Amino acid sequence: MSTVNITIDGKKLQVEQGITILEAARQASIKIPTLCFLKDINEIGACRMCLVEIKGARALQASCVYPVAEGLEIYTQSPAVREARKVTLELILSNHDKKCLTCVRSKNCELQSLAEELNIKDIRFEGASTNLPLDDFSPSIVRDPNKCVLCRRCVSMCKNIQTVSVISATERGFKSAISCAFDRSLEEVPCTMCGQCISVCPVGALREKDDTEKVWSALANQELHVVVQTAPAVRVA
Ligand code: FES
Structure with a gap:
């Protein structure tokens, strides 16, 4: 296995060649926020939440799709990185239906967790939705x-x-x-x-x-003859 030497937030690491910066950071227990990334399923660099700064690079880079290379010096929490992630998240939230109180995923929502993590208190950008x-x-x-x-x-x-x-x-x-x-x-x-x-x-x-109420009321009214359980919910046949 060939390896390369990199530095993440001042920590010197020897990692396998070909892995991404995100993978290298995770191996070293350095947390980089992600939203679109799903290992082996969705690795497309769409959301830009995982931006990092690479010394000498002209722009911030999405760590989930950027492969490590010998000598890379990476910063995951620089002011530029934190600001870019925050603005990106604010833009996503500016066009998001924010009815969290009644949302089935409230308290189990990756967007909500990111907003908390990045300390977002207001949505600065309002506009078309x-x-x-x-x-x-x-x-x-x-x-x-x-x-x-x-x-x-x-x-x-x-x-x-x-x-x-x-x-x-x-x-x-x-x-x-x-x-x-x-x-x-x-x-x-x-x-x-x-x-x-x-x-x-x-x-x-x-x-x-969630058709539970509908099913029970149909059962109560004897409108249903057969109830078939299918994943992931109840289906009436
Ligand atoms: Fe979405 Fe990297 S996690 S771009």
Whole structure:
């Protein structure tokens, strides 16, 4: 195994050649915040939360996709890095449906944790916001595009791991969204309802449908004859 010598925050490290700065930092227990990164599933450098400063480089670099090289001197907590991460997060939050009190992922949300970690108290940037309809037609998955942070973890999971490919990134710039082809609902595409997209979503943009009340009231009214349990939620057949 060939190795290279690098320095992260003054700590001298000998690491395997070819790994990323993020991996090297994690091996040395140096924390770098991430949002879109999901090891072996989504390593695309989309969110820029993991920016670091590299001595001699012209710009900050996304550590989750930047490979280590001999002699790199990396700073993970310099003022420029902290400011860039904070502004990036504020921009993501400026177009996020912030109904945290009623969100199913509250207190288990990576965006919320990052906001706390980066000490974000107000959203400085207000402006246009995405206002797309809720996709609530699938029997087991609810998709809320207004909470989506465009990390594309669900897209990678659906396409590369589950090999189903029913969701993808569409449009560009401010209109970017994760949706099904031709803006269909999950109900209208060959979604297998495996629920893996929910398990990788860092926020509440994808969640299990809670039909419990509907099922119980139908049972009480004797409208249901068979109830079939399917992952990840209850499906009525
Ligand atoms: Fe590196 Fe998103 S975690 S760019």
